[in-house]
Amino acid sequence: MSRSRGxxxxxxxxxxxPVLWVGLALLTAFALAPFVWVFLSSFKTRGDLYATPLVxxxxxxxxxxxxxxxxxxxxxxxxxxxxxxxxxSVTMVATTVISILAGYALARFRFVGRDxxxxxxxxxxxxxxxxxxxxxxxxxxxxxxxxxxQALIYSNFSFTVPFTVWMLVGYFESIPRELEExxxxxxxxxxxxxxxxxxxxxxxxxxxxxxFAFVSSWSELLFAITFTSxxxxxxxxxxxxxxxxQYEIQWGQLSAGVIISTVPVAVLFTxxxxxxxxxxTAGALKG
Amino acid sequence: MSxxxxxxPLARPLLSRRGRELLLGYAYLVPVGVCLGGTIVxxxxxxxxxxxxxxxxxxxxxYRFIGLGNYARLLxxxxxxxxxxxxxxxxxxxxxxxxxxxxxxxxxxxxxxxGRALVRTVTLLPWVIPGVVVALVWEFIYxxxxxxxxxxxxxxxxxxERVAWLSDPWLVMPAVIAxxxxxxxxxxxxxxxxxxxxxxxxxxxxxxxxxxSVGQRFHHITLPLxxxxxxxxxxxxxxxxxxxxxxxxxxxSGGPANxxxxxxxxxxxxxxxxxxFGYAATLSVVLLxxxxxxxxxxxxxxxxVESVA
Numbered sequence: 001m002s003r004s005r006g007x008x009x010x011x012x013x014x015x016x017x018p019v020l021w022v023g024l025a026l027l028t029a030f031a032l033a034p035f036v037w038v039f040l041s042s043f044k045t046r047g048d049l050y051a052t053p054l055v056x057x058x059x060x061x062x063x064x065x066x067x068x069x070x071x072x073x074x075x076x077x078x079x080x081x082x083x084x085x086x087x088x089s090v091t092m093v094a095t096t097v098i099s100i101l102a103g104y105a106l107a108r109f110r111f112v113g114r115d116x117x118x119x120x121x122x123x124x125x126x127x128x129x130x131x132x133x134x135x136x137x138x139x140x141x142x143x144x145x146x147x148x149x150q151a152l153i154y155s156n157f158s159f160t161v162p163f164t165v166w167m168l169v170g171y172f173e174s175i176p177r178e179l180e181e182x183x184x185x186x187x188x189x190x191x192x193x194x195x196x197x198x199x200x201x202x203x204x205x206x207x208x209x210x211x212f213a214f215v216s217s218w219s220e221l222l223f224a225i226t227f228t229s230x231x232x233x234x235x236x237x238x239x240x241x242x243x244x245x246q247y248e249i250q251w252g253q254l255s256a257g258v259i260i261s262t263v264p265v266a267v268l269f270t271x272x273x274x275x276x277x278x279x280x281t282a283g284a285l286k287g
Numbered sequence: 288m289s290x291x292x293x294x295x296p297l298a299r300p301l302l303s304r305r306g307r308e309l310l311l312g313y314a315y316l317v318p319v320g321v322c323l324g325g326t327i328v329x330x331x332x333x334x335x336x337x338x339x340x341x342x343x344x345x346x347x348x349x350y351r352f353i354g355l356g357n358y359a360r361l362l363x364x365x366x367x368x369x370x371x372x373x374x375x376x377x378x379x380x381x382x383x384x385x386x387x388x389x390x391x392x393x394x395x396x397x398x399x400x401x402g403r404a405l406v407r408t409v410t411l412l413p414w415v416i417p418g419v420v421v422a423l424v425w426e427f428i429y430x431x432x433x434x435x436x437x438x439x440x441x442x443x444x445x446x447x448e449r450v451a452w453l454s455d456p457w458l459v460m461p462a463v464i465a466x467x468x469x470x471x472x473x474x475x476x477x478x479x480x481x482x483x484x485x486x487x488x489x490x491x492x493x494x495x496x497x498x499x500s501v502g503q504r505f506h507h508i509t510l511p512l513x514x515x516x517x518x519x520x521x522x523x524x525x526x527x528x529x530x531x532x533x534x535x536x537x538x539x540s541g542g543p544a545n546x547x548x549x550x551x552x553x554x555x556x557x558x559x560x561x562x563x564f565g566y567a568a569t570l571s572v573v574l575l576x577x578x579x580x581x582x583x584x585x586x587x588x589x590x591x592v593e594s595v596a
Contacts, residue, residue, distance in 0.1 A: 015501060020395060020398055020400065023391065023395045024395055024400070024406060027391075027392050027395055027396075027406075027410050028406060028409055028410060030410075030469070030472075031409055031410040031411075031412060031413055031469075031472075031473070032409055032412075034413075034424050034425065034428060034469070035412070035424075037424075037427075037428065037435050038424050038427065041427070049433060050432075050433055052432075053438060053441070053442070054433065054435065054438040056435075097318075098318045098319050098322060099319070101315040101316075101318060101319070102315060102316055102318070102319035104315060105312045105313075105315035105316050106316075108312070109308065109309060109311075109312030109315075111309055111312055111313070117316075123582070124323070124327055125523075125526070125527075126526045126530070126578045126579075126581075126582055127327070127331070127530070127575060127578075128529075128530035128532075128551055128554075128571060128574045128575065128578070129530065129532070130530070130532055130551050130554040130555055130558075130567075130570075130571050130574070131330075131331065131334055131571035131572070131574065131575055132326070132327070132330045132331075132334075133555070133558060133567075133571075134334065134337060134558050134564045134567050134568050134571070135329075135330035135331070135333035135334045135337065135568070136326070136330050138333070138564075139325075139329070139330065139333070154322070154325065154326055155326060157322045157323070157326050158323070158326035158327050158330075161319060161322060161323060162323065162327075165319060190308075190311055215415055218417060219416070219417035219418055219419075221417070221418060221419050221533050221536075221537075222532065222533065222536075222555070226559075236417070237417050237418075237419045237420075240419050240420070240423060241419055241537060244423065244426075244537075251427060251430075251433065254423060254427070255427070258420050258423055258424060261416075261417055261419075261420050262416045262417070262420055265415050265416060265417070266412055266415065266416065269408070269411070269412070269415045270408050273407070273408055273411065
């Protein structure tokens with residue numbers, strides 16, 4: 001990169017041309033290569049998986065790894081998948097409802113300690129997850145919630161809710177008050193105005209925060225391994241780890257499990273990345 | 288007369304209009320209060336309480352109040368000090384490389400080119416997939432016999448012998464940091480890209496007309512305007528990486544011989560392997576205190592940034 005004025009044009013052309021394309025190629029390869037490798041491995045037979053030198057492109061394609069992982073008695077991925085889907089979905093819906101109410105209240109009502117409340121939401125994001133593990137374990141144990149979905153869902157609130165509330169306050173504040181005031185004059189109550197005016201207008205933001213809640217619950221590991229002990233209660237993350245701990249690692253099945261765990265979040269993200277990214281960066285840009 | 292009788296009950300409601308509004312506002316906050324009280328506030332208080340007790344699950348007969356005994360034990364614990372140092376290496380290595388990579392990625396993704404939306408989505412993927420998946424994918428890549436890394440280095444001719452990346456005490460930290468960099472580059476890319484898109488094009492145009500080179504424009508427009516977002520993104524990332532245990536926990540469990548034992552994985556080790564909840568709670572409280580101190584410093588610095596900007 002030349003900085004002198006005389007070569008400005010040349011520098012610009014080099015940066016805009018070859019450097020850009022080489023950079024993009026490197027970036028894409030950097031991000032994608034590990035996925036491609038695991039994806040290909042998940043379709044390999046044992047012979048190809050453990051060949052020396054390595055076989056990158058499967059000589060014979062097989063779905064065996066997926067079938068084995070999905071139906072295995074020891075590590076039933078069908079069950080793990082259903083567990084993850086249920087825990088993440090319920091966490092998402094509950095988080096969204098709780099956060100809409102709280103976000104609306106913080107955006108519209110002026111009460112004492114409002115700023116302190118908001119700061120507290122931000123502060124919880126710097127709490128280490130390991131801090132909560134021992135106390136939550138004894139708490140769920142005392143309440144008889146070990147090996148239940150509730151324990152996982154409630155625990156997930158600790159990291160989904162503060163963030164979604166913080167995000168939604170920003171969204172709701174950007175909606176003009178006049179809109180809901182006119183709805184209230186037309187006979188809606190506060191709650192009616194919230195449901196009929198605010199929620200539809202903030203729909204993209206709400207969708208982004210809901211996806212955030214889903215994806216982060218889907219990825220959660222430490223709570224899932226701590227608050228469940230039975231195989232049939234494990235989520236995908238916990239199941240994958242359990243698979244590694246059980247016996248010598250079956251890389252074929254494991255690759256299949258990795259792909260099964262990745263596809264749903266990757267698809268969600270691809271469809272909603274625009275909203276999600278706008279939502280996630282809005283807070284940081286403001287301040 | 289009739290007007291007055293109708294108006295009388297309305298004139299004295301139980302609460303004023305403002306009072307009712309406020310009460311309604313608090314009612315909306317009840318669910319969030321209950322759920323965060325139960326999953327954050329109470330557990331943190333319990334963690335502090337636990338840290339004052341000798342609380343080892345397999346030795347219930349030894350459960351008793353020991354005051355600051357666990358904290359005193361921590362001062363003498365060499366592994367704790369090693370884990371703090373490792374945490375520093377882990378955070379510094381991860382965040383600085385993520386920043387450099389993410390900045391480069393953001394500058395590239397900010398350019399106009401065919402298929403930009405697709406490339407953006409693809410490059411952001413490592414950030415959304417579960418941490419366990421990241422850890423296992425890279426464990427597979429690092430695997431000495433059937434892993435891709437050794438094989439590729441063999442083919443290029445840079446390696447003569449198989450390297451056990453995750454069992455070599457000198458290579459293991461760089462190996463887990465590299466994994467974390469792969470995962471974290473998209474985060475910086477997203478944040479900085481948003482920052483770049485917020486810079487008005489007119490500024491660059493004006494500078495170009497005045498004859499400023501690419502480098503000068505970068506130095507005098509891009510960097511200063513990105514500064515606030517750089518500070519915010521870096522600080523959030525430092526905190527997050529310091530607390531983040533999943534990756535190392537899955538890949539090495541802090542081994543070999545504590546070479547990758549960071550403070551958060553050491554806390555997990557105490558809770559899961561030694562079932563020493565008192566000491567684990569002590570470690571996590573100390574983690575929290577370190578992060579609090581960092582946040583105070585960070586908030587002071589950002590105020591400085593805002594007043595400059």
